Amino acid sequence: QQQVKQSPQSLIVQKGGISIINCAYENTAFDYFPWYQQFPGKGPALLIAIRPDVSEKKEGRFTISFNKSAKQFSLHIMDSQPGDSATYFCAAKDSGAGSYQLTFGKGTKLSVIP
């Protein structure tokens, strides 16, 4: 059973456009929702994260929107640049899982074309 569903699987955006990646979850015990960016051959890097007590968090060009009632959260990349081309993973942490075990979505490959 996939606990975090991520879409789309791949995304092509023009330079300067907005990239939007969506995730949905079912486990109401999730209490932390990070997004990771991964370049080929590299490990994931934490991009931005949100907790369910806020509906939006913005850091530079990256914004997370969180809808607790719908159990959905999304990543928006404003003014997308070719350097943003990477695979993005949403994740969620179960408050009862102990320490910091994350459940990952399947990833979205973003390509930003000039």
Added chain:
Amino acid sequence: GAVVSQHPSWVICKSGTSVKIECRSLDFQATTMFWYRQFPKQSLMLMATSNEGSKATYEQGVEKDKFLINHASLTLSTLTVTSAHPEDSSFYICSASAGATNSPLHFGNGTRLTVT
């Protein structure tokens, strides 16, 4: 920011041999480390949780005798792939947490293992 160093970044070994991968937290003490496996174009699959000074907890379906994990200090965890076979070829990634539930999870740069 917190840095997790993983070594080697890539390794090629012959079938039947063992390979050790190191994961170090460079500027913080990691009471917990996680080992993931990632197949091409797929998500990260948690293999095991490594706690300093205690036995690792393996996820269902992961052979603990094949993937030996040692977390002997607060800054080092190792994953040894024993008697490697071609199907063990994959990208292995470690991550580390300082322990508090609000601590971010930091990832190493991964190790590409190719078993010939």
